[in-house]
Amino acid sequence: MVTTPRATLMPLAGALAQLLDAVVPVANTEQIDTLEADGRVLAQDVVSALQVPPQDNSSMDGYAVRTQEVLQGAPLPVSQRIAAGTAGMPLQTGTVARIFTGAPVPEGADAVVAQEDCIALDASDDPAQIQIHSTPLPGQWIRRAGEDVQRGAVVLARGQRLGPAEVGLAASVGMASLAVLRRPRVALFSTGDELVMPGAVAPQDMPVGAIYNSNRFFLHHLLRRLGCVVTDYGIVPDQRQATVEALRSAAQSHDLILTSGGVSVGEEDHIKPAVQSLGSLDLWQIAIKPGKPFAHGRVGAAHFIGLPGNPVSSFVTFLLLVRPFLLRLQGVQDVAPKSVAMRADFDWPRADKRQEFLRVRRNAQGGLNLFPNQSSGVLTSLVWGDGLVDTPAGQPIVCGDTVRFLSFAELLA
Known part of the structure; x- marks a missing residue:
């Protein structure tokens, strides 16, 4: 009996590097x-043609003063009123200027005193005299011209x-x-005769073995969140010719063809031979869990990516591989997901030989709780969770350990 050796599993980092090397950003x-x-x-x-702020301005409602003239409790006359959007006169010696947030600081003033540190000596909204009950420092409550943006700076x-x-x-x-x-153009379709669209068949009438097509919905919205223009080809039957025709049509006007399901080696998995008949395909077995089967290739000028059919596997491989691919296609250089160190408030003793991404949720104590069922078909774990723990291959987790947390909030932004 002749046995076929198992393909070597590719590390996630190597798969991502190879995927990104194949990207040429859109030029239009x-x-x-x-x-x-x-x-x-x-x-x-974007190069600034001006400085921001354009002039020194007040960051508080109050009074513009010369600090050397301020003596606590001594009355000072108010010589002018300067509102935002108006220019005041040079500050007269021995006076203060009523000033409002954002208004230009008058020439001669070197500080602003907040109005709560002043007492009006008459009942008017614009008093003629005030007393200052603090000692202002030069530069106090003044936003300097150009402190945010300098003229000529690349902002x-x-x-x-x-x-x-x-x-x-x-x-x-x-x-x-x-x-x-321009936005990347992505063609999306699912494969599998077991797939049924919500609304096509009532839940009580679902045939044995049929499932609703959830992948189509979340992939569509993940793509749109990344700024893609999506053409939804729906469900393609598990037939070789139907798959070839869908791929050929999609390749004519799209940057990427994205499928879910059909990238395994079963007799009804027609994606692999269909893509190979029209272009090229690398079928990767990636050392991650969930999401081992993954395909990348070309159909004409279009990239092809095939995701696994299990919903959690499809979702996770999209975040880890397709998201950075699409960002790089749009010219973004920094595409790596950002992790933060957090405390695991759970045990995970059964370390896998693959790099594993566990669905977790932050708790009120500043740690992470684990969803009890980590199966690749349990879509509820993604709704319950707010991120993933990136667990190295062969590494168990003991409650209290520091782990790498990837937030859905960032991955889905």
Whole structure:
């Protein structure tokens, strides 16, 4: 009897490096309104044409003063009122200026005293005289011109993925529109005659062996969160020719074809021969749990990635491999997930020979609780959990150990 040796499992780091090496970022750019730029990737540096703030300004409501003229309790006349958006006159000797947050500090003033440290000597909203009951220091409550942004500075770099803060920063230096890379175009389909779409068959009428297609839903939204334009091809029957036709059609106008299921070696797994008939395919066995079977190749000019069919395996391999692939396709350089050290409030004595990603949830004591069922088909574990513990191969976990925690909040951002 002749036995076929098992394929060597590829470490996750090696698989990710190989996947990223195959990426050439999209080259097409477009100019879009800054208000619409959240989630997009910059195609060129944003250089500030001005300094921010443009002038020294007050960070408090209060009074602009010359510190050397302030004597605690001594009355000082108010010579002017300066609101945000208006320019005051040079500060007269022996006086103070009523000033509001964001207003330019008048020439001659070297500090701002908060209004709660002052007493008005008349009942008016704009008193003619005040007393100051603190000793101000030079520079107090003044935001200096250019302390945020210097003129000519690169405030946002090419390849940066924009979030709300980045969009606000671009607006603060006067950018009404931004040059961004076009969105990746992704074709998505599922394979498997056992799959049924919700709504097509009532739960009580489901045939034996049939399951609802959950992968299609979460993959669709994971792709959209990453800024992709998604074409959903639905469920492709487990037939060789139907699979070939779906792949050929999708390759014509997409950067990536993403499938779930059908990347094993069973007789009904037609993805492998179909992709090979149209291009090239590397079928990887990755040393991770969940999510061992993974495929990458080409169909024409399009990349092909095949994920495992079990929902948790598909979800986790998307986060660990497809997410960084798609970010790099958009020109983002820093694509590695960020982990934080946290305390495990559970035991995991049965260490696997593969790198394992356990579904966990943070607790009120600052530690991590473990979902009791770590099977790759238990989708409820992803809803219950708020992240993964990255467990090295062969390493058990004892309650109290420090572990590497990957937050869903970051991975799904």
